Amino acid sequence: MSSPTISFLATYHAVFDFAEVQLRNLIAAHPDRFPLYTTGGRWDLSGESWTNWCEGFLGGQLWLIYQRNQDDWWRAQAERYSRLIEHRKTDRNVHDLGFLFFSTWKRWYDLTGEAAVNQVVIEAGRTLALRFKEKGLYLRSFLADNSLFIDIMMNVGVIFYAAQQTGDADLYRVAFQHCLTTRRTLVRGDGSTAHEGIFATDTGEFLHQSTQQGWRSDSAWARGLAWALYGFSATYAFTHDARFLQTAEACANFYIEHTPEHGVPPNDWDEPSPALPYESSAAAIAASGLFDLAALTGDPARAAFYRQYAYRILATLCEDEFLAARTPGWEGILKHGIYHTKKGLGVDQSVMWGDYFFLEALSKGKTWAHK
Ligand code: GLY
Numbered sequence: 001m002s003s004p005t006i007s008f009l010a011t012y013h014a015v016f017d018f019a020e021v022q023l024r025n026l027i028a029a030h031p032d033r034f035p036l037y038t039t040g041g042r043w044d045l046s047g048e049s050w051t052n053w054c055e056g057f058l059g060g061q062l063w064l065i066y067q068r069n070q071d072d073w074w075r076a077q078a079e080r081y082s083r084l085i086e087h088r089k090t091d092r093n094v095h096d097l098g099f100l101f102f103s104t105w106k107r108w109y110d111l112t113g114e115a116a117v118n119q120v121v122i123e124a125g126r127t128l129a130l131r132f133k134e135k136g137l138y139l140r141s142f143l144a145d146n147s148l149f150i151d152i153m154m155n156v157g158v159i160f161y162a163a164q165q166t167g168d169a170d171l172y173r174v175a176f177q178h179c180l181t182t183r184r185t186l187v188r189g190d191g192s193t194a195h196e197g198i199f200a201t202d203t204g205e206f207l208h209q210s211t212q213q214g215w216r217s218d219s220a221w222a223r224g225l226a227w228a229l230y231g232f233s234a235t236y237a238f239t240h241d242a243r244f245l246q247t248a249e250a251c252a253n254f255y256i257e258h259t260p261e262h263g264v265p266p267n268d269w270d271e272p273s274p275a276l277p278y279e280s281s282a283a284a285i286a287a288s289g290l291f292d293l294a295a296l297t298g299d300p301a302r303a304a305f306y307r308q309y310a311y312r313i314l315a316t317l318c319e320d321e322f323l324a325a326r327t328p329g330w331e332g333i334l335k336h337g338i339y340h341t342k343k344g345l346g347v348d349q350s351v352m353w354g355d356y357f358f359l360e361a362l363s364k365g366k367t368w369a370h371k
Pocket of ligand 1: 053151213223224339
């Protein structure tokens with residue numbers, strides 16, 4: 001396994017230099033727009049979005065770029081693309097307000113400590129909590145009242161955060177119960193996860209596991225598991241409840257045991273002979289989550305193992321097969337991402353969240369490389 005050395009730092013800077021070029025071109029070509037994925041390597045504004053969950057990941061990348069270069073132009077762009085989504089703090093149509101506001105306004109607040117900026121994040125948390133179903137004890141997905149998604153584990157943190165900032169015990173209860181329900185119904189004994197859970201809305205009874213973007217109901221969709229690994233780690237950081245750490249570690253172990261040596265999974269581990277070998281965004285999310293998990297697990301040997309594995313994923317993603325730097329005309333940063341195979345959306349393309357979590361993971365890797 002490669003270790004974080006001088007060569008990691010050189011690679012980190014080279015990737016961020018490349019990301020600056022790609023993002024500058026993107027916002028010049030499509031000002032104030034939020035493409036989700038590329039088609040043939042070019043950002044596609046006409047592509048169907050299925051749901052509006054990604055509008056924070058462009059601004060989020062701009063904040064990460066600013067964090068490295070401290071350049072006022074990038075800061076202005078980061079603020080601009082954050083302001084463009086401020087109205088979404090009251091959006092009740094999606095379950096994605098953590099994705100939208102943690103990547104943007106929370107970064108902004110962490111940098112400045114401005115109370116008005118923090119209020120936007122808190123309001124987003126309050127809005128997301130309105131999705132809670134008292135019968136069943138979960139936050140409903142964007143699809144329907146009876147549907148719970150594993151993805152919501154990446155968003156529930158904004159409710160924990162709002163609870164923490166305001167002292168609102170009911171917000172905390174909602175977030176905590178959602179995580180327990182997700183753990184009980186979507187995480188399996190081997191550490192794999194289902195994408196979706198279906199409930200009886202009249203009684204709250206859990207009926208069965210299901211999927212939208214995985215191969216089938218009982219299979220292991222890679223991105224969903226990466227969301228769980230990252231989301232349960234974050235939940236443990238908020239709650240200090242050991243059950244969530246145990247779940248995050250079970251998910252991490254499943255990922256590591258089932259993925260080829262290079263660290264990049266297919267779209268679904270169970271699909272026989274998948275047409276495409278890679279889902280790079282799941283790898284980027286897992287790398288970022290593993291850096292967090294390494295900092296949370298109390299076991300130094302496991303911490304070192306998770307961190308080394310995260311560096312291994314990043315080393316793979318920085319190879320020409322994945323990094324678009326040597327692919328002429330390609331407008332994204334990371335190739336071989338997959339959004340939705342069944343709908344044929346963003347398949348084997350750059351996807352906006354893949355680029356975001358890749359830069360986020362590299363930033364975390366740089367922090368550790370300095371320790
Ligand atoms: N909607 C979240 C995802 O595609 O992972």
